[in-house]
Amino acid sequence: MIVSRGFRGRRRKGPPDRVPPGQYLTDDFPVLSAGPTPHTPLEDWTFSIHGGAEPLRWSWEELHALPSETVTVDIHCVTRWSKLDTVWEGVSVDTLLEAVEHDASFVVAFCDGGYTTNLPLEDVTDGKAWVAFGYGGEPLEPEHGGPARLLVPHLYFWKSAKWVRGLSLRDDDEPGFWETNGYHLRGDPWLEQRYWGD
Amino acid sequence: MPGAPWLAAEVAGTVEETPRVRTLTLGAPGWPGHHAGQHLDVRLTAEDGYQAQRSYSIASAPEDGVQLTVERLDDGEVSPYLVDEAREGDRIEIRGPIGRYFVWEASDPTPLLLVAGGSGVVPLMSMTRHRAAAGGRAPVKLVYSSRRLEDVIYRSELEELAARGDGFEVVHTLTREQPEGWTGYSRRIDPELLGEVAWPAAERPRVYVCGSTRFVDAAADGLITLGYEPQSIRTERFGATGS
Numbered sequence: 001m002i003v004s005r006g007f008r009g010r011r012r013k014g015p016p017d018r019v020p021p022g023q024y025l026t027d028d029f030p031v032l033s034a035g036p037t038p039h040t041p042l043e044d045w046t047f048s049i050h051g052g053a054e055p056l057r058w059s060w061e062e063l064h065a066l067p068s069e070t071v072t073v074d075i076h077c078v079t080r081w082s083k084l085d086t087v088w089e090g091v092s093v094d095t096l097l098e099a100v101e102h103d104a105s106f107v108v109a110f111c112d113g114g115y116t117t118n119l120p121l122e123d124v125t126d127g128k129a130w131v132a133f134g135y136g137g138e139p140l141e142p143e144h145g146g147p148a149r150l151l152v153p154h155l156y157f158w159k160s161a162k163w164v165r166g167l168s169l170r171d172d173d174e175p176g177f178w179e180t181n182g183y184h185l186r187g188d189p190w191l192e193q194r195y196w197g198d
Numbered sequence: 199m200p201g202a203p204w205l206a207a208e209v210a211g212t213v214e215e216t217p218r219v220r221t222l223t224l225g226a227p228g229w230p231g232h233h234a235g236q237h238l239d240v241r242l243t244a245e246d247g248y249q250a251q252r253s254y255s256i257a258s259a260p261e262d263g264v265q266l267t268v269e270r271l272d273d274g275e276v277s278p279y280l281v282d283e284a285r286e287g288d289r290i291e292i293r294g295p296i297g298r299y300f301v302w303e304a305s306d307p308t309p310l311l312l313v314a315g316g317s318g319v320v321p322l323m324s325m326t327r328h329r330a331a332a333g334g335r336a337p338v339k340l341v342y343s344s345r346r347l348e349d350v351i352y353r354s355e356l357e358e359l360a361a362r363g364d365g366f367e368v369v370h371t372l373t374r375e376q377p378e379g380w381t382g383y384s385r386r387i388d389p390e391l392l393g394e395v396a397w398p399a400a401e402r403p404r405v406y407v408c409g410s411t412r413f414v415d416a417a418a419d420g421l422i423t424l425g426y427e428p429q430s431i432r433t434e435r436f437g438a439t440g441s
Contacts, residue, residue: 001243001247002206002243002289002290002291003243003244003245003289004242004243004244004279004284004288004289004290005288005289006279006283006284006288007242007243007244007250007279007283008244008248009242009244009248009249009250009275010250010275011248012275022249022251024250024275030411030435030436031411031435032435033433033435034299034300034432034433034434035418035428035429035431035432035433036415036418036419036421036422036428036431036433037415037418037419038428079253080251080252080253113428113429114429143411143415177299178299180298181297181298181299182296182297182298194201195201195202195296196201197201197202198201
């Protein structure tokens, strides 16, 4: 063990069953993104699912007409902050996929600004993922991914793609943006799957 | 492929850059080298085994080993140690380098625009130093926003690099307080300021912006107003808790 002389730390670790290894708790909501914040007008906004028997598309109003859920979840960023009990409103990915006939094993989420991220289908089904448009009882702000972002709280938060515009259903696991730039293909915070090879 | 290992690193020297910012030179046998703009993870271990990890941008050129420049965040956990406590001979652990997107190679001749807010200058300094060390020929403009003159990190080194007259220019703006006789800009980055100092969008420069979220959004939105392609703008942001 390499001890750093004089280091004590602040020990904001939180409950060990809720804060994964190497993370610390924050009350803030830091922002990370690789490019400018896009601003798509809601009248032009759509959410699409490609790769099934038929392509599907919802307008902003159509998405809001679907049953939505309010969920309280813990989120974990690969840059090491974790935030507990965040409250989101959105449509479950299960609800969206119900409308699609497919036999895909993976999805790629695609976004305004060109960002993509890849996920196994089983990480976005069975109540594990949402297309979220509300945060803390308010519309989701652009800097946090509004008008809508993917929410996949059990994986590192880069998987919860901001400014999401749709999902591509795929047979293979096609690495997305951060996944081709050094970050882990799956990103499970409890296994500390931060970078390539973790 | 196994993940990158944690490496023992010894503090080989420190430089006080500003009252809140310090540079640490690290000796790290086994360090695989880095590209300009990348970051690394730091892990500190207390006597009782308690550990804390954070990511920091690498300040040095790839040609010059590993230096970190760290700003103290008052409610931080790792940064106060690195800025105030660590001294020559102390040991920390590092892992990396990390990130393959916010990187730049000196062999790239495309005009380069670097926009820095506060300690966001650190990865951009790695690029600037890399250009100087490798003899890069890309014309470079660094637009650097600080609160006060005494908060400007690397001020004399930037002056020396600009004085070489080899295509590197630095433009400062001081947003909070200006010394007497200050002839530079004295306001936050806005489209008009960027329009006066940045490369015309038609030259299709590469752009790297680093700073706080508010700074990065203002700079990136300003460049888009000037006709820059959103895809040409690479950003890195640090939040209030990026400690």
